[in-house]
Amino acid sequence: MKQIEKTPAIRALLAASAGDVDIDALRVYEAIAFNTLPIRKEHPLYKGARADRAFLLEMANELKRESRPVQIMHDSSPLPIGRVFHGEVVDVGVDSELRALFFLDPTADAEATKIEAGSVDQVSVSVLAKQMLNSKSGFDYFGSDSSSDNIWSGMDNDGNQVGKNGVYARMVGLDKFFEMSLVGQGGAQNARIVSRDRSHFGQSLERLAASGMDPNSLVLLATATPPKDTSMDLATLVTNLTATTADLTNAKRDLTDSQGKVTTLEATITEQTTKITDLEAQLAAAKAVDxxxxxxxxxxxxxxxxxxxxxxxxxxxxxxxxxxxxxxxxxxxxxxxxxxxxxxxxxxxxDAVGDLGSQPVRAASAFRSAR
Incomplete structure (x- = not known):
């Protein structure tokens, strides 16, 4: 039996998350939604990637703020068949896991049958980290210094490559928690629906209530209005990220070209300024003549x-x-x-002939003297 008994504590959590609904008609299950074990995914960044324990805590806090839809195989086209309404981080040895409670609505008979039969027993979450840090160098693949080459090769700027020589990417800081899906095989190891006898919530919240603590104090009371559509198309996300990275690369190249042109223009301006200074000096010298x-x-x-x-x-x-x-x-x-x-x-x-004008001339001589 995979369904979890709806104890008073769990019923309080359901009421706080789903609002005024027929709780008896809901089927509640518990799953290991995510953990700190290496991820099984053939992707340059996610191959062997690990989430920090703090990342799981942020996911749990998000579930207290707002429930997340339960989908089938990350297909956001159909409406969800249930919701994830509570989560807690549990330490298992040196690792940690996010235990999540989710319910299926009365229309999900086929999915419930598959869960009870064991043919569907794994889950997968759609999340996005704020940072993907190289475990050796701390290089952020989502940072401003990262290029598309870094992302698709998994290599930082020092030659440390994700998936080789023990290097992996650390998921740090929760950016988005989109949904949880029922899948054939999850990317996270051991991310599965647990049986009732292995349930973390079956008795723990009941013990809290028995000790005098109100289970409602563990959740953020929210309205029963439907949550905003937070569906994510991973392929579209990757395409957009690739296009944005390409645009950034082109912008950097254009900036470099522009900076080169600016340097050339500045050199030309300096040369012309020197000539102008020389001409002004020559003009000043010319003006200085007495x-x-x-x-x-x-x-x-x-x-x-x-x-x-x-x-x-x-x-x-x-x-x-x-x-x-x-x-x-x-x-x-x-x-x-x-x-x-x-x-x-x-x-x-x-004087030459014809230059005498009206001056009297002596007849005895052809010469005269100027008077």
Whole structure:
């Protein structure tokens, strides 16, 4: 007989979890839902993985907060055939196990028959840990430093591989407790439905009640409303995790490329800034030239050339000419009229033909001197 007797303590737990239901119509069973033994699963991370005892305690606390559905072979499509409504952690030697109470509803006659016949005697839970730590290095396969290569190879960044040389992954911190299923063979060793004579709850809660402790104080009273849908598709979870990891890898690569471009741009900016600094220094040096001294030299040159130009013009008979005010124009004027001068034997000059203008000329001589 696999059904557990519904003692007053168990009936109190059922009432607290399921609410106002026909408790007599429910069939109650006890199962070793999970334990700290190595997991039998061919998966890079879960092969030989072990849950910490604290992980089991968190699962038990979650059951006190809210019951979990009982499914068949982790198929969340059909509605559940019962619920897991209580759990406690029991130590067995150096290992620990989560003992769970679950009930099947009156529609689950076929499943109850299989349980009583022993053809279905194992269970499996759907859980997700917050961390999967390498037992040797402490590397977190769910952490930010982990890549898809780490997850699918089971190897950390130091070469320690899960499933080899005694290395395994530790399940630390409960993230999600989705459901418990009736299965042909569970992933956890010895995760099975126990018979009444091996039950942990058959008499222990009854002894607590006899000692004066209210069994209701062991549970969190919750409403009888249906729990939120916490079904999990493991294949979808793995696919999403793989896609997210790939996106993270691509993002890291893009970030590296962008950082390289930023470094190149920063070098270019530094080079251009240096050139600008040099040009600014040259401009400052040019501005530092004594403008007044340059202006004075120019004015002195213009004055000197003006005197020379006056002399040349006087010699050629042009005395009322307005002189230019630049060195270039004065030099051109002097050169132009110097070519028209004719030097007499006595050292004086004579204008070229046609340059005498209206000046009177002596008939006896072809030369004159400037007045």
């Amino acid at each position: 403008v007044a001294a340059v202006t004075a030299d120019r004015d002195a040159a213009v004055a000197a050339l003006s005197e020379v130009a006056k002399g040349v013009l006087t010699k050629v008979g042009k005395v009322n000419v307005e002189l230019p005010q630049t060195v270039t124009e004065l030099s051109a004027l002097i050169a132009e009229h110097s070519n028209t001068l004719v030097i007499k034997p006595n050292g004086t000059s004579q």
